[in-house]
Amino acid sequence: MNQRSDTLVSTETTAPFLSLSGIGKTYPGVVALDDFSMDVSPGEVIGLVGENGAGKSTLMKILGGVVKPDRGTILLDGAEHAALSVESSIASGIAFVHQELNLFENLDVAANIFLGREPLRGGPLKLVDRRRLRMMVAPLLKRVGANFSADTPVASLSLAQQQMVEIAKALSINARLVILDEPTSSLPLAETEKLLAVISALKADGISVIFISHRLHEVERVADRVVVLRDGTLAGTLPKNLIDHDRMVKLMIGRALTARVAEAHRPPGNVALKVTAIRTAAYPTRPVDLAINYGEILGLAGLVGSGRTELARVLFGIDKNYGGSTALDGKDVKLTSSTKAVANGIFLVPEDRKLNGILLDLPISQNISLPNLPVHAPRFMVSSERENAAAEIQGKRLGIKAPSVSTRTGTLSGGNQQKVVLAKWLSMNPKVMIFDEPTRGIDIGAKNEIYGLMRKLADAGVAILMISSDMEEVIGVSDRIAVMHEGQIAGILEKDKFSQENVLLLAVGKAIH
Amino acid sequence: MSKKDLGLLLLIIAVGIVVAIINPRFLLPINLANTSNLIGLFGILSIGQAFVIITGGIELSVGSLVAFLGVLFIDFVAVQNMPWPIALPVILIVGGIFGAIHGWLITRLNLQPFVVTLCGLLIYRGAARFYTADGTAGFAFGQNFPDLEFLTAGRFYGVPNTFIALVIIAAVMWIVLHRSVYGRYLYAIGKNEEAAKYSGIRTAKMVMIAYVICGVLTALSAIYFAMYTRSISPASHGQFYELYAIAAAVLGGFSLRGGEGSLIGVVLGTILLQELQNLVNLLGIPSSLNFAVMGGVILIGVLIDQQWTAIRARRLLISAARRPDARLPAE
Numbered sequence: 001m002n003q004r005s006d007t008l009v010s011t012e013t014t015a016p017f018l019s020l021s022g023i024g025k026t027y028p029g030v031v032a033l034d035d036f037s038m039d040v041s042p043g044e045v046i047g048l049v050g051e052n053g054a055g056k057s058t059l060m061k062i063l064g065g066v067v068k069p070d071r072g073t074i075l076l077d078g079a080e081h082a083a084l085s086v087e088s089s090i091a092s093g094i095a096f097v098h099q100e101l102n103l104f105e106n107l108d109v110a111a112n113i114f115l116g117r118e119p120l121r122g123g124p125l126k127l128v129d130r131r132r133l134r135m136m137v138a139p140l141l142k143r144v145g146a147n148f149s150a151d152t153p154v155a156s157l158s159l160a161q162q163q164m165v166e167i168a169k170a171l172s173i174n175a176r177l178v179i180l181d182e183p184t185s186s187l188p189l190a191e192t193e194k195l196l197a198v199i200s201a202l203k204a205d206g207i208s209v210i211f212i213s214h215r216l217h218e219v220e221r222v223a224d225r226v227v228v229l230r231d232g233t234l235a236g237t238l239p240k241n242l243i244d245h246d247r248m249v250k251l252m253i254g255r256a257l258t259a260r261v262a263e264a265h266r267p268p269g270n271v272a273l274k275v276t277a278i279r280t281a282a283y284p285t286r287p288v289d290l291a292i293n294y295g296e297i298l299g300l301a302g303l304v305g306s307g308r309t310e311l312a313r314v315l316f317g318i319d320k321n322y323g324g325s326t327a328l329d330g331k332d333v334k335l336t337s338s339t340k341a342v343a344n345g346i347f348l349v350p351e352d353r354k355l356n357g358i359l360l361d362l363p364i365s366q367n368i369s370l371p372n373l374p375v376h377a378p379r380f381m382v383s384s385e386r387e388n389a390a391a392e393i394q395g396k397r398l399g400i401k402a403p404s405v406s407t408r409t410g411t412l413s414g415g416n417q418q419k420v421v422l423a424k425w426l427s428m429n430p431k432v433m434i435f436d437e438p439t440r441g442i443d444i445g446a447k448n449e450i451y452g453l454m455r456k457l458a459d460a461g462v463a464i465l466m467i468s469s470d471m472e473e474v475i476g477v478s479d480r481i482a483v484m485h486e487g488q489i490a491g492i493l494e495k496d497k498f499s500q501e502n503v504l505l506l507a508v509g510k511a512i513h
Numbered sequence: 514m515s516k517k518d519l520g521l522l523l524l525i526i527a528v529g530i531v532v533a534i535i536n537p538r539f540l541l542p543i544n545l546a547n548t549s550n551l552i553g554l555f556g557i558l559s560i561g562q563a564f565v566i567i568t569g570g571i572e573l574s575v576g577s578l579v580a581f582l583g584v585l586f587i588d589f590v591a592v593q594n595m596p597w598p599i600a601l602p603v604i605l606i607v608g609g610i611f612g613a614i615h616g617w618l619i620t621r622l623n624l625q626p627f628v629v630t631l632c633g634l635l636i637y638r639g640a641a642r643f644y645t646a647d648g649t650a651g652f653a654f655g656q657n658f659p660d661l662e663f664l665t666a667g668r669f670y671g672v673p674n675t676f677i678a679l680v681i682i683a684a685v686m687w688i689v690l691h692r693s694v695y696g697r698y699l700y701a702i703g704k705n706e707e708a709a710k711y712s713g714i715r716t717a718k719m720v721m722i723a724y725v726i727c728g729v730l731t732a733l734s735a736i737y738f739a740m741y742t743r744s745i746s747p748a749s750h751g752q753f754y755e756l757y758a759i760a761a762a763v764l765g766g767f768s769l770r771g772g773e774g775s776l777i778g779v780v781l782g783t784i785l786l787q788e789l790q791n792l793v794n795l796l797g798i799p800s801s802l803n804f805a806v807m808g809g810v811i812l813i814g815v816l817i818d819q820q821w822t823a824i825r826a827r828r829l830l831i832s833a834a835r836r837p838d839a840r841l842p843a844e
Binding site: 316318337338339341342343348350355356357358359360361362366370371373374377380381382424 | 688692693694697698701704705707708709710711712713714715772
């Protein structure tokens with residue numbers, strides 16, 4: 001009897017409600033997806049990994065009903081479809097939480113969740129029934145474990161909380177499959193934990209999750225099964241007991257990844273930039289002391305909101321400094337504007353590439369020449385020949401893949417855009433380079449290229465400060481790790497003390513053993 | 514010359530041909546000279562405005578400034594007996610100072626350009642009226658300044674000197690906007706001020722300079738307008754001129770969000786506007802419809818431009834999809 005009921009339960013949970021078989025999609029000149037098959041069972045968490053361009057987007061668009069596959073069938077609740085429509089996708093309970101959240105920051109949580117579906121009071125004015133709206137939202141928030149209320153303005157929520165709102169929105173339409181596209185790429189450690197907990201809660205409710213991420217250790221933690229895409233085809237599926245980092249990477253790139261980044265080739269030199277008792281706008285009462293040496297990569301870890309980006313902005317002269325001093329090569333420098341920082345050879349590769357790093361509408365060459373324009377302008381006039389020549393050199397040096405240097409920068413992939421940001425600075429003899437989340441949203445191949453470039457710079461004597469929330473990156477790339485906690489340096493780890501645990505302990509304000 | 518500018522030029526020629534056919538007086542030298550004089554006056558004003566619009570800003574006070582600075586200039590020269598070679602640079606400097614104040618309020622105190630210059634519009638108009646006690650400023654009978662009059666209202670081989678001034682200013686400003694480091698900075702700031710700042714550009718200073726340029730060019734055109742009308746009633750002189758300038762820039766392909774537009778575009782925009790004014794006069798359209806015709810043409814022009822951009826974008830997308838290495842938009 002017991003045995004029978006067990007079998008019953010297990011068949012219930014494994015019978016797929018969505019099944020793709022032999023799906024193919026060809027765009028003019030490119031096969032985006034070929035002979036792809038996948039099942040989704042209720043309550044299953046599927047990790048979907050693959051490099052950029054592997055076909056994940058196309059697959060998502062097919063599930064969302066935005067794109068129609070050319071070949072194959074989609075079996076949904078036993079009914080066979082050649083393609084889904086947007087309406088049938090929504091009606092069957094497929095919900096998306098995109099990497100770029102689609103929330104209205106000026107509205108509150110409840111308004112966002114039921115936007116366009118607000119409960120209305122009767123009467124000719126059709127006013128929103130705010131009381132009923134709140135009553136409808138409260139249980140949804142509870143299900144995602146939210147610690148904020150329905151009338152909180154979205155603008156005041158953290159990124160993870162905003163994702164919870166998106167997930168609550170998915171639950172409000174009775175989602176059976178929630179597709180999370182790169183949900184953790186911009187989340188700090190503690191917030192990531194919260195999100196992973198939400199995923200477990202969804203799973204416990206019998207809701208399936210497709211979790212797309214470049215952060216493999218998170219996939220490793222939550223996924224019941226990992227589906228790996230490579231060049232539009234299914235590279236492999238890993239059952240729970242076989243999920244590990246190396247296997248995923250091997251399937252993603254078709255070979256095992258060797259050492260992530262080269263070791264330093266020479267010992268670090270003198271102190272390049274010394275920061276004494278600097279205070280930032282985020283933590284005006286907490287002084288920061290830090291010294292970055294020539295030839296080293298100093299990792300700066302910490303939770304998001306611990307004041308790392310603010311420190312970088314002060315060092316680059318974007319933000320005002322609320323006290324303290326900075327010394328370059330032992331001499332006091334006043335970094336009161338980005339112009340001064342640049343003149344002193346202190347360069348920043350900012351966190352938000354599209355907002356701060358590059359001008360999407362300009363060609364590659366004009367982005368590269370921008371910080372150093374007077375050099376390209378003999379006798380007052382900008383010479384596009386000079387600009388293009390310089391851009392060609394940098395493009396070759398960094399391996400920027402683009403049809404030409406006059407290509408619009410916005411059309412490049414994330415990795416290539418990041419290389420354009422690097423190219424801006426490399427022609428100008430950097431002394432200190434600050435990288436703020438240098439590989440966010442960049443695929444593994446390009447990531448390793450960026451790491452290689454950073455190491456090459458350090459070996460050439462440049463002092464590098466790398467802010468990163470990616471634990472693997474911090475540990476794999478840094479020569480030393482400084483950890484920030486609530487606006488202050490909580491500790492500095494030398495190579496022999498490197499471990500996830502130590503970084504985490506310092507980041508949450510505890511002492512290491 | 515970009516395709517946009519070329520399209521505008523063709524439109525100007527086409528309208529010109531139609532008007533000339535309906536009313537051949539359009540091509541009389543006296544009409545052409547008058548129109549090109551007005552083009553010169555408004556063109557200088559519009560180029561100043563264009564520099565501000567490129568940064569994503571707007572300058573609403575230029576009409577009032579034309580009145581205020583015009584009043585000051587006539588007062589200096591006609592009443593205070595200041596030699597005009599001194600009065601002229603003084604007025605230009607005053608215009609530059611007003612521009613600097615606007616730029617300072619906008620970049621350092623983070624006020625919105627619309628608000629700052631709207632206040633300017635009100636303040637300078639009031640100042641102009643107060644300065645003359647709401648009377649008309651003008652030259653006394655028999656007061657003559659032959660050199661100044663030649664330079665401002667005179668003609669050189671039949672070509673109005675204002676138009677020649679516009680050509681010279683446009684040429685210089687074309688180099689500044691399209692070839693110089695400063696021009697490149699302005700476009701970068703207009704497109705994405707943050708990214709420009711993160712490239713080490715002193716964005717605040719650059720934007721401020723744009724307002725100073727606008728102030729100086731406005732002051733210059735204020736002098737030209739003063740010498741053109743020779744008497745100024747400060748309550749109405751220069752009224753709506755800021756809108757002419759903005760309209761010329763918009764017609765010339767400028768985006769009010771900043772970062773887009775060309776110097777040739779704004780000059781052609783001015784020419785088209787003045788041609789339309791002329792058309793209203795020559796075709797016997799009631800002059801009360803003047804503004805309505807202008808508004809209609811601008812609306813149609815912007816609509817066509819917008820549709821054209823959409824079509825081009827679609828074509829680009831299709832050709833990109835055909836390229837073998839094309840991928841879906843980045844994940």
